[in-house]
Amino acid sequence: MAETGAQTREEIRAVLETFSHTPRAHVQSFGCQLNFCDGEKYKGILQDLGYELTDIPEKADVILFNACAVRAHAESRVIGRLGALKAIKEKNPRLIVGLCGCMAEEAEVRALLKKSYPFVKLVLGAGAMERLPESLLAVYRGEKHYETLAFAGLPDEALPTVRESGFQASVPVMYGCNNFCTYCIVPYVRGRERSRRPEAIEQEVRGLIEQGYKEILLLGQNVNSYGRGLDEEISFPALLRRLDAIEGDYFIRFMSSHPKDATPELIDTMLQSKHIEHHLHLPVQCGSDRVLKEMNRHYTLERYLQTVDYARQQSPDFGFSSDLIVGFPTETDEDFEGTMRIIEYVKYDNLYTFIYSPRSGTKAAEMPFVSTQEQIAARMSRLLARQREISEDFNKRFLGKTVRFLAEKHDPETGLLLGKTREGLVLEAAGTPEDVGRLLHVTVTGVKNWALSGRLER
Numbered sequence: 001m002a003e004t005g006a007q008t009r010e011e012i013r014a015v016l017e018t019f020s021h022t023p024r025a026h027v028q029s030f031g032c033q034l035n036f037c038d039g040e041k042y043k044g045i046l047q048d049l050g051y052e053l054t055d056i057p058e059k060a061d062v063i064l065f066n067a068c069a070v071r072a073h074a075e076s077r078v079i080g081r082l083g084a085l086k087a088i089k090e091k092n093p094r095l096i097v098g099l100c101g102c103m104a105e106e107a108e109v110r111a112l113l114k115k116s117y118p119f120v121k122l123v124l125g126a127g128a129m130e131r132l133p134e135s136l137l138a139v140y141r142g143e144k145h146y147e148t149l150a151f152a153g154l155p156d157e158a159l160p161t162v163r164e165s166g167f168q169a170s171v172p173v174m175y176g177c178n179n180f181c182t183y184c185i186v187p188y189v190r191g192r193e194r195s196r197r198p199e200a201i202e203q204e205v206r207g208l209i210e211q212g213y214k215e216i217l218l219l220g221q222n223v224n225s226y227g228r229g230l231d232e233e234i235s236f237p238a239l240l241r242r243l244d245a246i247e248g249d250y251f252i253r254f255m256s257s258h259p260k261d262a263t264p265e266l267i268d269t270m271l272q273s274k275h276i277e278h279h280l281h282l283p284v285q286c287g288s289d290r291v292l293k294e295m296n297r298h299y300t301l302e303r304y305l306q307t308v309d310y311a312r313q314q315s316p317d318f319g320f321s322s323d324l325i326v327g328f329p330t331e332t333d334e335d336f337e338g339t340m341r342i343i344e345y346v347k348y349d350n351l352y353t354f355i356y357s358p359r360s361g362t363k364a365a366e367m368p369f370v371s372t373q374e375q376i377a378a379r380m381s382r383l384l385a386r387q388r389e390i391s392e393d394f395n396k397r398f399l400g401k402t403v404r405f406l407a408e409k410h411d412p413e414t415g416l417l418l419g420k421t422r423e424g425l426v427l428e429a430a431g432t433p434e435d436v437g438r439l440l441h442v443t444v445t446g447v448k449n450w451a452l453s454g455r456l457e458r
C-alpha cells in the first residue's frame with residue numbers, strides 16, 4: 001500500500017515537472033473547525049506532492065473547495081462559487097477543480113456536479129482525504145474521477161499538515177457522530193464515531209508544544225464521548241489528564257461537548273488541571289424537554305442543569321457557552337419561554353444562536369412549522385437582547401482579577417490585542433505586535449457585551 005502511495009506521488013511529481021511554471025494549489029475551507037483542520041491536511045498533501053500553496057485561485061493549477069454540509073444555504077453559496085471557477089478553468093485547461101469535505105459525501109451534490117458542473121472533476125469525501133494523490137493522478141491521466149464515502153476509518157496518522165497558525169493548533173481526537181439529532185446531517189456525511197489512539201494524540205500534542213504552540217484545540221463532533229470502541233477504552237477526562245501532564249506553558253481547549261456525556265469527572269479534571277480551560281461549551285439547543293425529545297438530544301433539562309450546578313458548586317466563576325436553535329419546527333411560544341428561563345439560570349458567557357433552517361435528508365425537515373417566521377424572528381431578537389445583558393452582567397465577575405490571556409491578533413490602528421482568556425472569554429488589551437502568540441497576564445478593567453477589556457501585566 002505504502003509502495004503504491006509512493007509510486008503515485010512519483011507519477012504526480014513527473015506530471016508537475018512538465019509544467020512551464022511552479023505548480024500551485026489553492027485550498028479553501030468552509031464550515032466548522034474540523035473542516036478547517038482537514039483543510040490543513042489537504043494543504044499538507046498538496047505541498048508534499050510539489051505544489052506551492054497560493055491564496056489566489058486565478059494563479060492555481062489545483063483548486064480544492066473543502067466544504068461543509070451542515071447548512072443548506074452555505075452549500076448553495078459553495079455551489080455558486082464553484083460555478084464561478086468555470087471562467088478560470090477556461091483560461092487554464094490544465095486546472096483541476098475539486099470538491100471535498102462532508103458536502104462531497106452527499107449523493108445529491110455529486111449528481112448536481114456531474115450534470116451541471118462537469119469541469120469539477122475531483123470529488124473527494126471527508127473520510128477519503130488520503131486518496132487525494134491517486135484522485136489527482138487519475139484526473140491528470142484524463143479520467144473523470146469521483147471518489148467518495150470512505151468514512152468508516154480514520155485518516156492516516158502520517159498525513160502531512162500545513163498549519164495556518166504558528167501558535168494555535170487544532171487536533172482532531174475523534175471523527176463522526178452516533179447521535180442522530182433530528183435536525184443534523186453530520187452522522188450521514190461523517191459516519192459513526194471513531195477515536196484516534198491516545199498515544200497518537202499525545203505524540204502530536206507533545207510535538208506541537210515543543211514547537212512552541214500555545215493553544216491546542218481538541219476537536220470532535222462529540223468530543224466527550226471520546227475513547228469508546230478503542231481496543232483499550234479510555235474516557236475523555238482520562239485523555240485530558242494525559243495531555244495536561246505534558247510540560248510547557250499552553251492552553252488546552254476542546255469542542256463540542258454533548259450534554260449527555262458531560263460528567264462531574266470532566267469538570268473536576270478541568271478545574272484540577274494546569275492547562276485546560278475553565279469553561280465548557282455545552283450546547284443545550286433548546287429550553288423545552290418536549291422539543292429536546294423531538295430533536296433526539298438524549299438528555300433532559302434536569303440532566304443538563306446538574307452539570308451546570310456541579311461546576312458552579314466547585315467554582316462559581318466557571319463559564320459556560322452554548323449553541324441554541326430558535327424556531328425548531330414544533331417550537332411554541334411556551335417552549336421558547338423555557339429557553340429564556342435556561343439563559344437566565346445558566347448565565348452563559350456567550351451564545352451561538354441559530355434560526356432553525358431545514359436540512360434535507362434529516363427527520364426534522366419533514367416536520368411542519370407551528371410558528372410563523374415573524375414569530376421566530378421576534379423570539380430571536382428577544383433572546384439576543386437579553387443574552388447581551390446577561391453576559392455583560394455575569395462577566396463583571398472578572399473585574400479587577402488577573403487572568404491568563406492568549407493574544408491572537410494585533411490591530412495596528414487601535415494598538416489593541418485581541419484574544420481569549422483561559423475562561424474562554426474574548427478580551428482586548430493594549431499591546432504590541434510582538435505580543436501576538438504569547439500567553440500573558442492581564443488585569444480585567446472593563447466589560448462590554450460579551451467581551452472583556454484589560455491591562456497587560458508585564
Ligand code: SF4
Pocket residue numbers: 177178179180181184185186187221222258
Ligand atoms: S451531536 Fe447531534 S448536532 Fe452534534 S454532530 Fe451529532 S447529530 Fe449533529
